[in-house]
Amino acid sequence: MKRREFFKKGTTAAIAAGSVPMIFTSCASTNNIVYDKPKDKWYHLGTGKTGTPNRKPVKNYDVAVIGGGAAGICAAVAAARNGSKIVIIQDRPVLGGNASSEIRVHLNGVNNIKGKAERETGIIEEILLHNRFENEQESFPVFDHVMYDFVVREPNLTLMLNTQAVEAVMEGNKIKSALCWQATTEKMFTINAPIFIDCSGDGLLAATAGAEYRTGREGKAEFNETFAPDEPDGWQMGATLLMSSKDMGKPMTYSPPSYAIKYTHEGASKRRKFAGFQDGIWWIEVGSDDDIIADAEENRHKLMGYLHGVWDYIKNSGKFPEAKNLALDWVGSIPGRRESRRFIGDYIVSERDMTEHKHFEDAVAFGGWSLDEHNPGGIENISEPPSYFHYHFKEVYQFPFRSLYSKNVSNLMFAGRNVSQTHIALSSSRIMATCALQGQAVGTAAAICNKRNMLPREVGQKHIKELQEQLLRDDVFIPKRPANDPLDLARKSSLIFASTSSSGDAKNLLNGMSRDIDGKINHWQSDGLSANVQIEWEAPVSLSKVELKCDSNVKRNIMMRKDSRNDELFNNGVPEEMLKALSIQGRVNGSWVDLGKIEQNRTRLIKFNFNPLKVTAVKVNMTETYGAENAKLFEIRCYT
Incomplete structure (x- = not known):
């Protein structure tokens, strides 16, 4: 594959919403890209000199981890602790992804399987325990700083916040470099590494590398899935906007903003409940049957309108007298996304792999959250339940390593909701602590790649026992797989x-x-x-x-x-x-x-x-x- 000309795609360039600005003035050539700054007339009063800012640093690492959510943190820390020099690139000013103070989703895992928990251990447990010691007040903004501390204290790890990997530079079927725009410094970093791990959810870097992926729902026939639609379609589970309120000890009035969308609950499914509404309502959600990434800003605006419409209903309909003294204390502005790209690995995990508890010789993680598929349309389809909860697990299932690396980009791995799985399988494995286990697995595999000078597929084919034994030593649980380390x-x-x-x-x-x-x-x-x-x-x-x-x-x-x-x-x-x-x-x-x-x-x-x-x-x-x-x-x- 030939090296791509950066942003030659023009208006079709895949730039995710967030911290990345519009950084080209013309799609004709790279000469007009803002980070080249050929017309920058900088006169520095302190030195008396005129010059052009040099903001194109080149950095070399053993592993580049894209995305700073639970999966990315665990991938980066695992690789660093196992001896690799790591950079973790996060496009927000805080770590945590959906669990951060910007979005505030509970960092769920395998919480309850028919009355018994099977909680995750390993690095994700360390993070949650660190939070219990340092954040007794259970503050989401403080949790941001707990995760920051957890990452930056690792000696082999470099953290880059407010930075997005926007383009892969290819050399054959390998990623040679990631071009990363840091909005706060106006720098375009070139990150070189032999191994890349995309834990960003949307997978922009992986997509620009040409990694095969799919979006939407598979039909029943492709994987013989009970809960898939009869025919494939483009629907992807939506994003949710959360809020929280505070009891002010006196009656509080509420007037909706101009962009609020009127909500009446008329004709709504009985399963659309308001329990715990004071801490947010997870079914204020909007999905897409087309390009959910391109629709992100339109959907964000809708979600803000729906959120205020629902809160107006709670405060002013007269049906919630218990809300009399409540006032909005925090309102999210960044929706928490559940689904977009799913990249293709050597194996695609499907519904039956989970429900039939398939044994994988290359198992490296586990899950057990229910098959929790949210309905197409979200809040725009209120006559349907907000989620179908198709299947509740009685025991945990295995997740294979073959679904955590790219089928066609040889030095690329994934962890999180963008891994190789069907839409129905995603409805369970998308839960953050499950994603974190995948992250620790690929981070550990990346260190083995560096140690043995090989690519992920070869680790899976020739050194899977070494990978599993290291994960077990580092306190990851792999179902039905006891440890047997010959060095112990x-x-x-x-x-x-x-x-x-x-x-x-x-x-x-x-x-x-x-x-x-x-x-x-x-x-x-x-x-x-x-x-x-x-x-x-x-x-x-x-x-x-x-x-x-x-x-x-x-x-x-x-x-x-x-x-x-x-x-x-x-x-x-x-x-x-x-x-x-x-x-x-x-x-x-x-x-x-x-x-x-x-x-x-x-x-x-x-x-x-x-x-x-x-x-x-x-x-x-x-x-x-x-x-x-x-x-x-x-x-x-x-x-x-």
Whole structure:
């Protein structure tokens, strides 16, 4: 494929709405593009010199991640932690995507499967736990800064905000560079990398690279999907605009703005409910049967009108006396999008893969949100339910690596709602925490690509076990896939035992399953505190790392909610089961030596790193949790 001339497409150029300005004055040639600035007459009073600003930096990285939502953050952090030099490019001033303060969607995951949660672990759990420690007040604007802190503290990672990747420069079937416009600095960056990951949702970079994609709904026949329409069509689930209100303690009047669209609820489906309306209504939604990206600004204006029309109905119809003292406190201006491009990989995940729980040898993530397909038309089709909720899962399903890289652009991967799947499959896997698991998978795969000088397809074909084992080590759960890392010296131990036990067995800590699942116990739990677990080898082994997985109660969701729920399913604080204080010792020449101590642990995956030494035993001493009477562990690993 020949290198494209940037913006030669003229008025058909695919520039997403947001921070990217109109940056050409003519489509005739690149000489008139604003970042070239040949006519810029800059006179600098401080130096007394005239010149042209040089705002075309070139940067080189091992991996370029496009998009700073949950998927992009997890991809970038995973790749950085596994040794790659990363840039993450986000087109907004904040991270988080739909979960940011600009949109304020709950960062949902596998919340409730027939009464039991199967919450995601790994990097996405770290983010949510970090938020529980740093944002006890549950503020969305503060959550923006929590995510910012989480990203910028990684030493191998560079963050570029207010920046959009607008064009791929190709070399054969590979992306050589991404041209990225940073609106706040008037810079056009050229980002070079051997591996690109598009987690942007709409996938502009991937589209300009020529990656194959589709939009709309597949017909029943193509994948034998029960819930697909009889014939394919162009419908894509719509975007939603949210708001929140505040009780002012006195009656508050409301007058709708000029652009409000009158709403009456006449003829509306009974499933269009107003429960929790004070925190926003998710079915104020507009979709598209054509080009949902091109329609974005028109739909945004409609959504603002519909939102105020619905609020006018709530405040002034007389049917909601409980809204008497409420006033709008925040109104979104950026709709949260559910669907647009879906790129084609070596495999397209479909409805039956999920509902029949297909086993994939290359499984790297999981999901379990219901098949939650919103109706065509959204609020413009109020006689229909806002979502059909076709199917509720009884257990989680697997997601394969083959659906996370491009079929025809060899160094391009995806994570999020733009991965290789059908419209019906998307109705489940689009949930942000599921997207985050995909992100951690492709970020980890990208590091393997760099380490082995290969492309994603080859990782999937030749090194999938290496990828899976690293994900499992980094606390990602893969259904039906126990860990069996050949480098883990704990698995070669001769004995493991605990000081006390109230449930489970210390031997479970070596069985490769890091959560209780499918009715099976895979933990050890102490009988009170303090307590310890000891692991022994027949001959001395050289160690420099000990890694533990403690209990953070994956049966309760820890995402931030507007209603701050704290019940059997949701936890609005730090999980009381999680270990807070612990230490480890190694037995060297018959004597115990201190190897590490943590007094304020904040993660489920706990790592101790120390100088290499030969030991015949390791002891984990647990002294305090965040409130639970007993300590619980799921795994111990030891490495040289």
